[in-house]
Amino acid sequence: MNKVEQNRKAWNLLSKDHYEYFRNKFKEDSYKLNPIVSKELGEISGKKILHLQCNTGADTIMLAKMGADVTGVDFAPDNIHYAKKLAEELNVNNIDFIESDIMKLMEKHEGKYDIVLTSDGAIGWLPDLDKWGNTISYFLKDNGFFYMHDLHPFFLSFDEDLIDDGVLEAKYPYFGKEPDEADEIGGYASDSKEAKNYFWMYTIGSIINSLSRAGLFIEYLNEYDRCDSGMGGIEIDEEGLSYYPALENKLPIVFSLKAVLR
Numbered sequence: 001m002n003k004v005e006q007n008r009k010a011w012n013l014l015s016k017d018h019y020e021y022f023r024n025k026f027k028e029d030s031y032k033l034n035p036i037v038s039k040e041l042g043e044i045s046g047k048k049i050l051h052l053q054c055n056t057g058a059d060t061i062m063l064a065k066m067g068a069d070v071t072g073v074d075f076a077p078d079n080i081h082y083a084k085k086l087a088e089e090l091n092v093n094n095i096d097f098i099e100s101d102i103m104k105l106m107e108k109h110e111g112k113y114d115i116v117l118t119s120d121g122a123i124g125w126l127p128d129l130d131k132w133g134n135t136i137s138y139f140l141k142d143n144g145f146f147y148m149h150d151l152h153p154f155f156l157s158f159d160e161d162l163i164d165d166g167v168l169e170a171k172y173p174y175f176g177k178e179p180d181e182a183d184e185i186g187g188y189a190s191d192s193k194e195a196k197n198y199f200w201m202y203t204i205g206s207i208i209n210s211l212s213r214a215g216l217f218i219e220y221l222n223e224y225d226r227c228d229s230g231m232g233g234i235e236i237d238e239e240g241l242s243y244y245p246a247l248e249n250k251l252p253i254v255f256s257l258k259a260v261l262r
Ligand SMILES: C[S@@+](CC[C@H](N)C(=O)[O-])C[C@H]1O[C@@H](n2cnc3c(N)ncnc32)[C@H](O)[C@@H]1O
Pocket: 004, 007, 011, 012, 053, 054, 055, 056, 057, 058, 059, 060, 073, 074, 075, 076, 079, 100, 101, 102, 103, 119, 120, 121, 122, 125, 126
């Protein structure tokens, strides 16, 4: 089985637990779009959005609740099944979901979007960043924009077991060419499950260069020392974002980026 297939199988194991986790959050009215993403996206009401790697659709649903017409894409069939179920249960209708590998989306889907968006733990699962960049360009309207918010690769290079104590020890090569192979997946919205999976490390430079090669102009790249809880951090700030007190202002944990067609 190739690496993408292995990843699909691994993510599919988490779908039901993720659906239950996010359904409970929606029921308690405690699910929120990351405040940084919300602020940087600006007014999205009436916009057509393509949400890449949407998982079981929690953020896709939030974007639709904010008035956008949203299409979520994910390659795990059970993610799509549960994303549709969750949207139906929450009576969100301005939403659609497509089961597809992002690497094959151009062959499967037609359409142009005001915003193409990806967030939080997404691109490291993709084996080909140039194809990713071309896919984004392909689906953007001429006056549309691409927005991403994801874990900072510099943060990802440190040992995750030591960082909670404020200790930074390089573990994963920032310039690594081969994907990291792991035996467990998940843990942020469910218990982790045993399944082989592969995660590629992409440097900030490689991300920007892929987008640039695909004909995109970077409007901004912002870096932050805090993220959504579950992605890192041990304390929560007044906005609900998670951070490491010992590393506050010292280490970028996430970055966001906006790009337009040149
Ligand atoms: C950490 S989750 C991203 C969650 C996202 N932040 C959200 O909005 O809920 C990563 C997602 O990428 C999906 N994924 C991984 N590789 C993919 C691929 N090649 N094509 C499409 N989806 C993929 C997984 O199924 C998983 O749902």
